[in-house]
Amino acid sequence: MPLLSLLLNALWLITGGIWMALGWLLAAVLMALSIIGLPWARSALTIAFYTLLPFGQTAVRRDEFRGREDMGTGALGFIGNVVWFVLAGWWLALGHLISAVGLAITIIGLPFAWAHLKLALLALWPVGTEIVPADDADRRRMPGRI
Template sequence: MIRLILNILWFIMGGWLSGFLWLVGGAILALTVVGLPWSFAAWRIASYSFWPFGREVVWAGEVTGKDVGCFGIGLNVIWFVFAGWYIALSHILIAVAEAITIIGIPFALKDLELAKLAMLPVGATIRVKP
């Protein structure tokens, strides 16, 4: 019940905007054939941005025991240089503003997870917490 309340508050207070912007960004990336590898990652992040509580980010090494490989690392480096750092910075700034209030701390923690996702989107999956 707490997860539902937190998700509803998150969605109303800006989760819808964050998720929508990730969807639009993924669609723009998909229009450019070169951006297809990142568009799927952006859509995963969008689903997490809409409804983050009760779900967790799992990195490739934690699930399969294998890293993302050279291709994935290259994609993450390119993403970080051209888009990831300033998207992550926006999530960090929002997290700082949320953390000022006690009630905003759970939201700040989710924004910090989104910042990490924004920096390195390739190789991350979202799953329901056990």
């Protein structure tokens, strides 16, 4: 992990990132306790780790990153996102939004507020996304790649 990402992740934990990661972990546990929520529990756990250390990683659409569709990027993914939104997405997004507003008040908090806003969008519609190192995502987006 580059030094800048390490520093930003350390500050992120202090400025509230740990609380939202715990919110995602709670969502994962609640999903795992119900039979209906089992398909979303692993994804919520993955995003909990991403929320804990977001700098140096990014969320990308799985079909664009891998170059092929799968169950989570088609019609079943859409249905999965609707169910996720109803069960957990809206309250996680609201938590990220409240955190972003609080952090945006200060100049120092602006990068962290921006990260919370990106996580709020991810919280609303996470099915079909994958968390990857930012360098990998940048390499895939470069023109002329093989």
